Amino acid sequence: MREAEFLQTLHFNSLRLADGSLVNMSVPIVLAIDDAQKRAIGDRRKVALVDPNTNKPIAILSDMEIYHHNKEERIARTWGTTAPGLPYVEEAITNAGNWLIGGDLEVIEPIKYNDGLDQYRLSPAQLREEFSRRKADAVFAFQLRNPVHNGHALLMTDTRRRLLKMGYKNPILLLHPLGGYTKADDVPLCWRMKQHEKVLEDGVLNPETTVISIFPSPMHYAGPTEVQWHAKARINAGANFYIVGRDPAGMSHPVEKRDLYDADHGKKVLSMAPGLERLNILPFKVAAYDKKQRKMNFFEPSRKDDFLFISGTKMRTLARNRENPPDGFMCPSGWEVLVKYYDNLAPGHKVRETVPA
Amino acid sequence: MREAEFLQTLHFNSLRLADGSLVNMSVPIVLAIDDAQKRAIGDRRKVALVDPNTNKPIAILSDMEIYHHNKEERIARTWGTTAPGLPYVEEAITNAGNWLIGGDLEVIEPIKYNDGLDQYRLSPAQLREEFSRRKADAVFAFQLRNPVHNGHALLMTDTRRRLLKMGYKNPILLLHPLGGYTKADDVPLCWRMKQHEKVLEDGVLNPETTVISIFPSPMHYAGPTEVQWHAKARINAGANFYIVGRDPAGMSHPVEKRDLYDADHGKKVLSMAPGLERLNILPFKVAAYDKKQRKMNFFEPSRKDDFLFISGTKMRTLARNRENPPDGFMCPSGWEVLVKYYDNLAPGHKVRETVPA
Numbered sequence: 001m002r003e004a005e006f007l008q009t010l011h012f013n014s015l016r017l018a019d020g021s022l023v024n025m026s027v028p029i030v031l032a033i034d035d036a037q038k039r040a041i042g043d044r045r046k047v048a049l050v051d052p053n054t055n056k057p058i059a060i061l062s063d064m065e066i067y068h069h070n071k072e073e074r075i076a077r078t079w080g081t082t083a084p085g086l087p088y089v090e091e092a093i094t095n096a097g098n099w100l101i102g103g104d105l106e107v108i109e110p111i112k113y114n115d116g117l118d119q120y121r122l123s124p125a126q127l128r129e130e131f132s133r134r135k136a137d138a139v140f141a142f143q144l145r146n147p148v149h150n151g152h153a154l155l156m157t158d159t160r161r162r163l164l165k166m167g168y169k170n171p172i173l174l175l176h177p178l179g180g181y182t183k184a185d186d187v188p189l190c191w192r193m194k195q196h197e198k199v200l201e202d203g204v205l206n207p208e209t210t211v212i213s214i215f216p217s218p219m220h221y222a223g224p225t226e227v228q229w230h231a232k233a234r235i236n237a238g239a240n241f242y243i244v245g246r247d248p249a250g251m252s253h254p255v256e257k258r259d260l261y262d263a264d265h266g267k268k269v270l271s272m273a274p275g276l277e278r279l280n281i282l283p284f285k286v287a288a289y290d291k292k293q294r295k296m297n298f299f300e301p302s303r304k305d306d307f308l309f310i311s312g313t314k315m316r317t318l319a320r321n322r323e324n325p326p327d328g329f330m331c332p333s334g335w336e337v338l339v340k341y342y343d344n345l346a347p348g349h350k351v352r353e354t355v356p357a
Numbered sequence: 358m359r360e361a362e363f364l365q366t367l368h369f370n371s372l373r374l375a376d377g378s379l380v381n382m383s384v385p386i387v388l389a390i391d392d393a394q395k396r397a398i399g400d401r402r403k404v405a406l407v408d409p410n411t412n413k414p415i416a417i418l419s420d421m422e423i424y425h426h427n428k429e430e431r432i433a434r435t436w437g438t439t440a441p442g443l444p445y446v447e448e449a450i451t452n453a454g455n456w457l458i459g460g461d462l463e464v465i466e467p468i469k470y471n472d473g474l475d476q477y478r479l480s481p482a483q484l485r486e487e488f489s490r491r492k493a494d495a496v497f498a499f500q501l502r503n504p505v506h507n508g509h510a511l512l513m514t515d516t517r518r519r520l521l522k523m524g525y526k527n528p529i530l531l532l533h534p535l536g537g538y539t540k541a542d543d544v545p546l547c548w549r550m551k552q553h554e555k556v557l558e559d560g561v562l563n564p565e566t567t568v569i570s571i572f573p574s575p576m577h578y579a580g581p582t583e584v585q586w587h588a589k590a591r592i593n594a595g596a597n598f599y600i601v602g603r604d605p606a607g608m609s610h611p612v613e614k615r616d617l618y619d620a621d622h623g624k625k626v627l628s629m630a631p632g633l634e635r636l637n638i639l640p641f642k643v644a645a646y647d648k649k650q651r652k653m654n655f656f657e658p659s660r661k662d663d664f665l666f667i668s669g670t671k672m673r674t675l676a677r678n679r680e681n682p683p684d685g686f687m688c689p690s691g692w693e694v695l696v697k698y699y700d701n702l703a704p705g706h707k708v709r710e711t712v713p714a
Contacts, residue, residue, distance in 0.1 A: 007622060008629050010437075011383075011581065013369055016629060026368075068619060073437035080367075080430035082439050224368065262425060265364060272365050272373060274631065 001030050002102040003067040010077040013228060014274040024275030026228035027078060027220055031061075032069050034097030041066070047101070057108060064103035069096065079222050080261075085254025087183035088220045117179075117193055122213040127174065128238040130211055136172035138163050140241035140282065141234035143248075145178040145186055145219055146312050147195045147338055149330040150296040151287030153204045158298075159243060159282055160209060173210045174239050180218030185316065189214070191341040198333040213237075223250045223261035224269035231270055231279055244270060245284035295328035316342075358387050359459040360424040367434040370585060371631040381632030383585035384435060384577055388418075389426050391454030398423065404458070414465060421460035426453065436579050437618075442611030444540035445577045474536075474550055479570040484531065485595035487568055493529035495520050497598035497639065498591035500605070502535040502543055502576055503669050504552045504695055506687040507653040508644030510561045515655075516600060516639055517566060530567045531596050537575030542673065546571070548698040555690040570594075580607045580618035581626035588627055588636055601627060602641035652685035673699075 001009065006028050008015050013026040031049075033041070041047060045064060048057040075089055076082050084090075112118050122130065131139050140159050144152065156173055163171035177196060179189050187195075193214070200207045215233065220226045226249035231242045248266040252259055271281055288307040290297035299307055310318075310325060318325050319338040329335075358366065363385050365372050370383040388406075390398070398404060402421060405414040432446050433439050441447075469475050479487065488496050497516050501509065513530055520528035534553060536546050544552075550571075557564045572590065577583045583606035588599045605623040609616055628638055645664040647654035656664055667675075667682060675682050676695040686692075 004625065004629065007581075007626055011370055011626050012629070012631055014631070016631070020634075022631065070437075070619065072440075073618075076433035076437045076439060080427075080433045082433060083429075224364075261430075262427065268361065269364055269368050272361065272369070274369055274371070274373070274379065277377075 001028055001100070002065045003100075005102070006030060006067070006100065010074065012274070013225065022275045024228050024232040024273050026225045026232070026273070027222065028074065030069075030100045030102065032093075032096035033066070033099050033101050035099070037097065038066055038099050041101075058111060059105055059107045061101065061103045061105055064101055066099050066101050069098050069100045071096070071098075078220070078225055080225075081253070083253065083255040086221065087251075088181060088218060088222070091181055092218065115190065117190065117214060120193065120212065120214045121179070121216065122211075122237075124233075124237040127211065127213060131172055131174075131238045134170070134172055134211075136170055136238075138168040138171040138241060139174055139239045140171060140243060141174040141176055141231075141237075141239035142243050143176060143178065143215070143230045143234070145182050145192075147187060147192055147315070147330070147334060148175075148199045148205070149310075149315065149325075150204065150328060151289075153199065154287050154296050154298070155243065155285060156205060158285070159241070162282075163241070171209070171241075173205070174234060174237065175205065175210055175212045176215045176234060176237075177212075178219055179214035179216050182219045183221070185313075186219075187316070187338065187341060191337060195334045195337040198337055199331060202331040202333055204331050204334075219249070221249055221251045221260075223247070224265045227266040227270050228273045228276065231273075231276060231281075235276070235279060240278075241280045241282050242270075243282045243284055246286070289326055289329055291326070294326070320345075358385055358457070359422045360457075362459070363387060363424070363457065367431065369631070370582065379632045381585050381589040381630055383582045383589070383630070384579065385431065387426075387457045387459065389450075389453035390423070390456050390458050392456070394454065395423055395456050398458075415468060416462055416464045418458065418460045418462055421458055423456050423458050426455050426457045428453070428455075435577070435582055437582075438610070440610065440612040443578065444608075445538060445575060445579070448538055449575065472547065474547065474571060477550065477569060477571045478536070478573065479568075479594075481590075481594040484568065484570060488529055488531075488595045491527070491529055491568075493527055493595075495525040495528040495598060496531055496596045497528060497600060498531040498533055498588075498594075498596035499600050500533055500535065500572070500587045500591070502539050502549075504544060504549055504672070504687070504691065505532075505556045505562070506667075506672065506682075507561065507685060508646075510556065511644050511653050511655070512600065512642060513562060515642070516598070519639075520598065528566070528598075530562070531591060531594065532562065532567055532569045533572045533591060533594075534569075535576055536571035536573050539576045540578070542670075543576075544673070544695065544698060548694060552691045552694040555694055556688060559688040559690055561688050561691075576606070578606055578608045578617075580604070581622045584623040584627050585630045585633065588630075588633060588638075592633070592636060597635075598637045598639050599627075600639045600641055603643070646683055646686055648683070651683070677702075 005015055009025045009028045013024065014022045015025045016022055046060060046062040049059040049061060051058050071093055072082060075093060079086055142156055160171050177192055196212060199205055200210060234242055244267050247259060247261060247263040250259060250261045267283060286299040287296050288299045288309045290306055291308055292306045310329060320342040322339055362372055366382045366385045370381065371379045372382045373379055403417060403419040406416040406418060408415050428450055429439060432450060436443055497520065499513055517528050534549055553569055556562055557567065591599055601624050604616060604618060604620040607616060607618045624640060643656040644653050645656045645666045647663055648665055649663045667686060677699040679696055
């Protein structure tokens, strides 16, 4: 991003295009450089971006602009706090350089990660192509960074049912797990993908009506600001319905004993966001384990004692301790993947449980 | 403001109206209440707002909404920092209640301050009426919270000259000093108004082409976020040209040794702000004291040693110490007002000089 885009992102969560229309853009996509890199670039108008692993150039940035990286302001306006302990801030901003570089980006060839998962990395254009190949007349997207349990699956199959009832003939689910940085206690992408494969193999989700692909973004844990990015990116990829949960991209306040964001703000902010007027938001119905019916079910307040809430933190703790969740919480083959993941973590590498979410 | 407006203000600096159009709104206009007040209101749908001095009701708030006042998030998203020492935050937010109350506001009768300055408090409608009474074909607004020196005056008369050159027949200046809260080392409103009166009496500004009125807003010192509010409010009052200086509404970082905002961001953000597309921004040309010509003049880098920069802080220090600024810096009768103000400050009440701006 150049500075004009960076400022619009921070202040307005949207960019004005040359034709006067607004597109949503709520998190800056920027590249930081340090003083030495800035000096090395000097007056040059073009730089190559090089893969640090292979040392090969992967993109050319031209007609560049170098501007000040005000980290405090970036953090405050993106997260609504500057408290220490925000995972993405510590990962990518705190120690980043004091300058940002932006310009026209020309990617030399499609980026490969060579981690055995590249076949799942479809570009927005490839996804749109896949949806039209499948003759989808509605695409509903589900953002996730956790293993799929049967509550998620219920929500997704129920969404398809509702779309059919609305008159759509062939609604397709975009199951779009986040593939970039996640915090230390989240399950790594490669294990989540194995788990998602099992969920599809076991028919918990129907492969005929599901497209699974990796969303390459890092997780910001920036609540109402980030949920706009999550939705906008899926619209770009062809989705027209977006499922939004309680407190999307939220987490506990890193310092105070409370949630960082109001649980309803994500949905409210998304529904009012500039550039997302045509998005159809599908509110996430709360699912919980129904002890009577021994399966995941939509929560009914009238018989609330029949329900058991199993949080992501609780699920991870069970799998780590090789305990089984109640029958019907997750397909057994998917659960096995999780148990195997935690088994593979050497005891010395046990994950911190610092930021439950 | 209700919560939907509060959230749009914080996240988007603009509100979407029922017809789909956007209006700019960058600082929340909210009323905080504490837990006891919230309990006292209970389920009532209407409250009266009472003047604490006279105990008389001044407005009715109906169809109310009470929602959580997340102060940290409000501060971070408005100022781009949560550092302690932001003047307006300490004045109005830190100790405010944990709830915000919003609704339909019906003001019973025009607010009077009874401070001898009410004749200067024209509403936006009254200002628009005054401009049409004067048959203005262009209105240019100047926001200020400082005494007017001859550099300001040069800028304003030069702006009028430029507008005449552009073909306007009768450009009118809206001299619009800020009348709400300012930080301790700023000159209080009543003294500034006395000073502005002298500037008009002495003909430094032409009363025929100037409308002076008090802008009732408090000063937020919120840089690029606040400058949008300053401009939007003046458009509402009939202005179509807005003069923007370097680092508008900026100040030093309250904790770090740097300016809080990049000096160019105010102008850049204003030029891209949603809802302000039709605003004509007039960049502030830098004026300084020209030692050769013994008057305020537009700065010329080619003969920079001829110029002396006299900051607001420097000006206040001179007046406080009964020293005279160079001839031609300010009209003598206006300067006398400043000296009198500082004389009237008992030594025990000498103002802090903590946040130079």
